[in-house]
Amino acid sequence: MASTNRGVTQADIDYFASAGINVVHSNEQLGGTYNTDYFNKYHGASQTIVFPKSTSQVSTILSHCNDSRISVVTQGGNSGTAGGAMAQQHELLLSLRDMDRIRDLDVISGVLVAEAGCILESLDEHVRKFEYIVPVDLGAKKRCMIGGNVSTNAGGLRYLRYGSLHGNVLGLEVVLPDGQVLDSLFTLKKDASGYDVKQLFIGAEGTLGVVTAVSLALAPKPQSEQLVVLGMDDFVTIQRTFVLARQLLGEIVSAFEFWERRCNELVVQYEGYSSPLSATHEFHVLIETRGSLARHDWEKMGLFLARLRAEQLIGESRVVRDPAEMGQVWLFRSQMANAHMKSGCMHVYDFSLASKHQHELLRAVKAHLHKHRLYACEQAVVRDVTFFGHVGDDNIHLQVIADEFGGAVEEAMEPWVYQWVGAHKGSVAAEHGLGAHKGQFLRYSKSPVLVDTMKALKRLLDPNDIMNPGKHVARA
Amino acid sequence: MASTNRGVTQADIDYFASAGINVVHSNEQLGGTYNTDYFNKYHGASQTIVFPKSTSQVSTILSHCNDSRISVVTQGGNSGTAGGAMAQQHELLLSLRDMDRIRDLDVISGVLVAEAGCILESLDEHVRKFEYIVPVDLGAKKRCMIGGNVSTNAGGLRYLRYGSLHGNVLGLEVVLPDGQVLDSLFTLKKDASGYDVKQLFIGAEGTLGVVTAVSLALAPKPQSEQLVVLGMDDFVTIQRTFVLARQLLGEIVSAFEFWERRCNELVVQYEGYSSPLSATHEFHVLIETRGSLARHDWEKMGLFLARLRAEQLIGESRVVRDPAEMGQVWLFRSQMANAHMKSGCMHVYDFSLASKHQHELLRAVKAHLHKHRLYACEQAVVRDVTFFGHVGDDNIHLQVIADEFGGAVEEAMEPWVYQWVGAHKGSVAAEHGLGAHKGQFLRYSKSPVLVDTMKALKRLLDPNDIMNPGKHVARA
Numbered sequence: 010m011a012s013t014n015r016g017v018t019q020a021d022i023d024y025f026a027s028a029g030i031n032v033v034h035s036n037e038q039l040g041g042t043y044n045t046d047y048f049n050k051y052h053g054a055s056q057t058i059v060f061p062k063s064t065s066q067v068s069t070i071l072s073h074c075n076d077s078r079i080s081v082v083t084q085g086g087n088s089g090t091a092g093g094a095m096a097q098q099h100e101l102l103l104s105l106r107d108m109d110r111i112r113d114l115d116v117i118s119g120v121l122v123a124e125a126g127c128i129l130e131s132l133d134e135h136v137r138k139f140e141y142i143v144p145v146d147l148g149a150k151k152r153c154m155i156g157g158n159v160s161t162n163a164g165g166l167r168y169l170r171y172g173s174l175h176g177n178v179l180g181l182e183v184v185l186p187d188g189q190v191l192d193s194l195f196t197l198k199k200d201a202s203g204y205d206v207k208q209l210f211i212g213a214e215g216t217l218g219v220v221t222a223v224s225l226a227l228a229p230k231p232q233s234e235q236l237v238v239l240g241m242d243d244f245v246t247i248q249r250t251f252v253l254a255r256q257l258l259g260e261i262v263s264a265f266e267f268w269e270r271r272c273n274e275l276v277v278q279y280e281g282y283s284s285p286l287s288a289t290h291e292f293h294v295l296i297e298t299r300g301s302l303a304r305h306d307w308e309k310m311g312l313f314l315a316r317l318r319a320e321q322l323i324g325e326s327r328v329v330r331d332p333a334e335m336g337q338v339w340l341f342r343s344q345m346a347n348a349h350m351k352s353g354c355m356h357v358y359d360f361s362l363a364s365k366h367q368h369e370l371l372r373a374v375k376a377h378l379h380k381h382r383l384y385a386c387e388q389a390v391v392r393d394v395t396f397f398g399h400v401g402d403d404n405i406h407l408q409v410i411a412d413e414f415g416g417a418v419e420e421a422m423e424p425w426v427y428q429w430v431g432a433h434k435g436s437v438a439a440e441h442g443l444g445a446h447k448g449q450f451l452r453y454s455k456s457p458v459l460v461d462t463m464k465a466l467k468r469l470l471d472p473n474d475i476m477n478p479g480k481h482v483a484r485a
Numbered sequence: 486m487a488s489t490n491r492g493v494t495q496a497d498i499d500y501f502a503s504a505g506i507n508v509v510h511s512n513e514q515l516g517g518t519y520n521t522d523y524f525n526k527y528h529g530a531s532q533t534i535v536f537p538k539s540t541s542q543v544s545t546i547l548s549h550c551n552d553s554r555i556s557v558v559t560q561g562g563n564s565g566t567a568g569g570a571m572a573q574q575h576e577l578l579l580s581l582r583d584m585d586r587i588r589d590l591d592v593i594s595g596v597l598v599a600e601a602g603c604i605l606e607s608l609d610e611h612v613r614k615f616e617y618i619v620p621v622d623l624g625a626k627k628r629c630m631i632g633g634n635v636s637t638n639a640g641g642l643r644y645l646r647y648g649s650l651h652g653n654v655l656g657l658e659v660v661l662p663d664g665q666v667l668d669s670l671f672t673l674k675k676d677a678s679g680y681d682v683k684q685l686f687i688g689a690e691g692t693l694g695v696v697t698a699v700s701l702a703l704a705p706k707p708q709s710e711q712l713v714v715l716g717m718d719d720f721v722t723i724q725r726t727f728v729l730a731r732q733l734l735g736e737i738v739s740a741f742e743f744w745e746r747r748c749n750e751l752v753v754q755y756e757g758y759s760s761p762l763s764a765t766h767e768f769h770v771l772i773e774t775r776g777s778l779a780r781h782d783w784e785k786m787g788l789f790l791a792r793l794r795a796e797q798l799i800g801e802s803r804v805v806r807d808p809a810e811m812g813q814v815w816l817f818r819s820q821m822a823n824a825h826m827k828s829g830c831m832h833v834y835d836f837s838l839a840s841k842h843q844h845e846l847l848r849a850v851k852a853h854l855h856k857h858r859l860y861a862c863e864q865a866v867v868r869d870v871t872f873f874g875h876v877g878d879d880n881i882h883l884q885v886i887a888d889e890f891g892g893a894v895e896e897a898m899e900p901w902v903y904q905w906v907g908a909h910k911g912s913v914a915a916e917h918g919l920g921a922h923k924g925q926f927l928r929y930s931k932s933p934v935l936v937d938t939m940k941a942l943k944r945l946l947d948p949n950d951i952m953n954p955g956k957h958v959a960r961a
Contacts, residue, residue: 117728117840118879140732162677173674175681176652185934192932195912197837198649198878201638201688202914203927203958204939205651208684212677229731252593255705256616259777260736301735305781361673363594402674403594436671438678451679456668458661462946463680469945470938482679 014080014475016099017057021079028069031060031107042087043102044095047149048350048357050414051092051445055082058102064182064190064221070103071219071475072188080478083215085125085157088149090346090357091444093161093214097479105156108221111135113196119227120179120196125156125220141227144171147440148343156220162212164440168402170263170299171228174211180224181207186217186471194224209466214442215477217470231263233303235310236335239317240290240325241267244368247294250322251364251400254296257313261306264297268397269371272345275393279351280344282337286325294400295342345397346406353392353410356418358426361403362435371396373429374407374422381421383411391418404439427453448484460485490556490951492575493533497555504545507536507583518563519578520571523625524826524833526890527568527921531558534578540658540666540697546579547695547951548664556954559691561601561633564625566822566833567920569637569690573955581632584697587611589672595703596655596672601632601696617703620647623916624819632696638688640916644878646739646775647704650687656700657683662693662947670700685942690918691953693946707739709779711786712811715793716766716801717743720844723770726798727840727876730772733789737782740773742818744873745847751824751871758817762801770876771818821873822882829868829886832894834902837879838911847872849905850883850898857897859887867894880915903929924960936961 025032044053080100105126113122130150133143147165180195300306378384384391390412398405411418431453463482501508520529556576581602589598606626609619623641656671776782854860860867874881887894907929939958
């Protein structure tokens with residue numbers, strides 16, 4: 010969907026420069042990562058990027074763009090997987106890289122106020138010195154920025170324990186499309202005074218304005234961490250194990266991940282890491298606990314594992330006690346997407362789906378691709394269909410690894426897979442966002458009244474359609 | 486602010502009746518509790534009330550009212566304290582009392598779908614049979630309804646542990662002012678597909694539509710509970726104790742309440758309960774923990790209390806082990822508002838404020854009322870100025886008990902106290918909502934751009950201003 014807005018001219022560039030804004034323009038397309046997304050699937054065509062250093066500079070930029078009808082694509086760490094941060098044609102790129110100050114950390118209340126360009130891992134390292142952690146964590150933490158985490162509503166690895174950004178974000182500073190600064194950068198936990206406007210920007214993927222700063226409720230730093238990796242034969246066993254974990258590990262469970270056999274093989278093959286278990290298993294399960302008293306936490310873990318053995322649920326188990334080894338297991342887990350990417354052209358799907366339907370989906374996809382003579386047959390162009398996910402928060406990642414992007418694979422998969430997920434009451438995007446492509450499938454899981462309300466909100470807040478046009482709900 | 490909408494006529498009543506809707510009309514004002522709020526402060530003047538039994542009936546009602554420009558005030562358990570559920574003039578009352586079905590409980594994922602008229606305590610009792618609890622709890626639980634909890638964004642007693650409704654509400658069914666049903670009744674934990682529209686209705690106090698059903702992420706039922714009541718001499722000690730609780734009780738802390746001496750005396754005097762401690766203390770502190778293994782939890786409590794004693798932080802402590810006694814202590818705490826109400830005309834304030842300013846506020850209010858010759862002087866009409874609150878979530882309740890409502894006390898207090906709170910970066914409403922009165926003070930704690938955005942959202946979603954007109958942000 011092409012925007013009717015105009016492109017950036019030399020006069021615009023001069024205007025930004027005269028306002029003291031760092032602007033980079035290229036007669037060709039911009040190099041670096043600006044026009045290529047993390048998985049090398051989406052490619053942008055932008056020639057101009059601005060690097061504001063302050064909220065006031067962001068306001069100057071948007072005000073000018075709104076008046077001049079120039080479209081703007083906001084970029085954080087550019088680690089998204091849905092193409093949301095890629096300029097589709099002549100849009101201006103707005104990078105938040107240089108807005109990376111920590112504005113405040115209240116060590117009594119545990120509230121952090123940080124600018125949008127702060128790298129997630131750096132924030133976490135900083136607050137750990139004060140006995141806190143950032144309550145969101147994900148594979149891209151070395152690269153992603155907190156503004157992007159908020160804008161994509163990233164759920165991540167420890168949602169199970171720390172919950173949603175809709176609960177943990179206490180306030181936002183947002184520059185609206187017309188340049189007005191919407192200051193809702195509150196640091197209070199309870200607040201019931203008026204509509205919670207900031208919530209609209211959580212997951213808006215830069216379509217309603219630019220998030221310039223975030224106020225976050227931090228979680229206390231755990232005093233002890235436990236990790237166990239389990240080998241399992243079937244998906245039902247994972248579900249039973251999860252129920253037992255909730256009972257016996259209770260409030261200390263902090264992550265519960267699974268990945269299937271082929272995912273494990275790909276990480277070993279393409280990343281060169283050793284498998285965390287010695288034997289081959291249909292499923293690997295990683296359970297992490299975090300607590301305030303190591304002796305209690307290990308005892309709970311022991312009782313839990315004893316129960317699993319008594320119920321004959323596990324084949325092989327490895328209790329990891331050494332922090333360095335724990336880091337290696339997490340590194341193995343975090344390389345899953347990269348390993349898939351290296352193994353071929355990765356069509357990646359990010360669904361929310363009730364646990365009871367998750368394995369069924371994988372089987373349905375394989376059968377569907379086979380029926381279309383794309384998988385598990387002589388002329389197959391699909392090499393692998395895999396899934397891994399976060400148990401307890403409904404989120405699975407499904408990968409179809411093919412010889413090429415798009416083409417017959419995409420045609421067979423889409424919209425079929427989105428229809429399947431919608432029909433099973435799932436969501437077409439759990440934590441990666443709608444981005445450039447998935448808005449068109451939104452109606453498979455959201456009702457027309459809801460989608461129309463989303464579109465009305467977009468028109469209200471961005472009447473000139475300058476913010477990330479043609480993406481997200483614009484495609485719905 | 487008088488609405489220009491018209492009142493209910495006999496023809497409207499006939500229309501509702503012909504559609505099978507239970508409608509009650511009185512030539513005088515309606516009796517019962519419909520026109521009197523819980524604290525007997527706000528009084529309505531409605532003559533007509535409807536009791537829809539289904540979402541479809543709510544849709545019929547709103548569609549008719551929108552076409553006919555009849556204003557609608559939604560009522561749940563009518564336990565609010567801000568007058569939000571009182572009809573101000575000729576509005577139609579819409580009670581959700583008869584929409585009290587539990588639609589679904591997924592015992593694996595722990596997601597409850599319930600209609601808005603379900604009583605909070607009944608829901609909690611129901612889900613406890615399946616090893617879950619409802620993650621919100623408050624003093625009015627025997628009367629308040631889940632739709633009202635969501636609509637006022639009730640935080641309650643265990644926010645510290647279970648977090649915000651913005652995180653725990655997974656979906657809503659809302660009838661929009663024009664009668665369209667906005668179905669966002671999802672049961673998925675992670676979802677990043679489009680704007681999170683449902684968030685706008687959390688805390689909207691019935692100004693954007695009628696919440697007819699709620700999907701809630703439940704919390705696991707604790708396997709053990711611990712309770713301790715502490716006597717303390719000053720507010721600084723409470724803060725230090727909270728820091729130690731976070732360290733030593735960690736993930737099992739589930740409530741941390743304080744109330745000052747006079748609050749304790751009022752409950753003893755007006756409710757006839759025994760004080761939970763034997764001596765008189767400037768402050769009482771109630772700490773509750775909930776965990777999955779009693780032996781561990783009690784051991785942590787022991788370590789915590791030993792540390793408090795070592796630091797000489799407590800005067801008297803009472804560890805409560807018997808569940809019935811725990812119930813009595815909670816009952817004592819929950820009678821705080823009632824006892825104040827019985828002691829005189831209660832001007833109640835519900836602020837969020839950084840902990841470091843909370844005691845300062847109480848002192849400032851006393852000094853201010855004294856300066857106005859209303860408190861602690863010969864002609865005083867103010868009998869008591871008290872506060873109690875939830876430590877760790879920034880929320881305090883401040884009471885000014887006077888001989889009369891309104892008058893000189895209200896004039897002295899307002900807008901002065903809202904300005905004071907705004908100037909100290911607090912919020913004018915933490916969990917009771919803006920209701921009939923407090924919208925006018927919103928600008929002391931929210932920026933003009935934010936307030937204007939709220940008003941624009943109201944115009945977008947309720948263009949005919951039929952939903953709870955003249956309240957909430959309409960007064961801002």
